[in-house]
Amino acid sequence: MKHITSPLLSAIPGVVHGFFTRQGGVSKHEFATLNGGLASGDDAILVQENRRIALNALGIGSYRFVNCFQIHSAKVWTVEEAVSGPDPRADAMVTNRPSLALTIFAADCVPVLIASKSGRSVAAAHIGWRGCLSGIVANVLGALRQLSGKQDLVAAIGPSIRQMSYQVSQDVFDAFRQADPLNERFFLPDPNAPLKWLFDLSGVIEGQLCREAVEVWVDSHDTCSEPDLFFSARRSAKDKSTVYGRMMSIIALHDCESLAQAGSPTGSKASP
Secondary structure, eight states: OOOEEEEEHHHHHTTTEEEESSOOOOOOOGSSSOOGGGGGSHHHHHHHHHHHHHHHHOOOOOOOEEEEOOOSSOOOOOOOOOOOOOOOOOEEEEEEOOTTTEEEEEEEEEEEEEETTSSSOEEEEEEEEEHHHHHHHHHHHHHHHHTTTTOOEEEEOOSSSOGGGEEEEEHHHHHHHHHGGGGGEEEOOOOOOTTTEEHHHHHHHHHHHTTTTOEEEEEOOOOOTTTOOOOOOOHHHHOOOOOOOEEEEEEOOOOOOOHHHOOOOOOSSSOO
């Protein structure tokens, strides 16, 4: 299994996407085999080849690979074109331009791919608990709606660390409960550790999307407990290692005549 797809996104003409596993690439050792992250410490030549493999697997080998420098923030970049300099510091991207393969890297954090049902705009977001708490879901939906108007949106939540693998401290529990008392339902007391909690981060994100009238599909894989399929920062930390690869999650608009005639509004190059 090289990549996973959502039936919601697959049903939209003009949109191509995939949540990639760690399988099917050329990297070695701890990075075996489909590591997409240059910041991981892997051989850059092998990482670039893995990125090429992923694009080809989606049938978009000629598209521009676009990613941001992820910083666990709520910042969103509205992409008009691929940049040649340093990657913008952000954790989500939106675009209405075809032939740009928006790519998020994750190794336990939640990858979210979003599209308008009209197939005129797409988004990709990397969401950890800090970004979730600071409002990245609302920010990326707002930026996407600026491009697509009042079009209905659908979202896919990809493979991530699941609740029974995700232990967090009391301060994380307190912060989410303070932000919204209803968030308490996404935490379970850890029976093996006092003042520790098991956190359903993807559940919080799904709830935030649903409250914004977004139709959501959720993958059920646990990146931490499935080492054959996924890289995991939390699993590596338990093994006393700081070395691990990153999975790629990609979404793009096809470059076809129907999209060229759609005439969607133009977004700004930089966003808050």
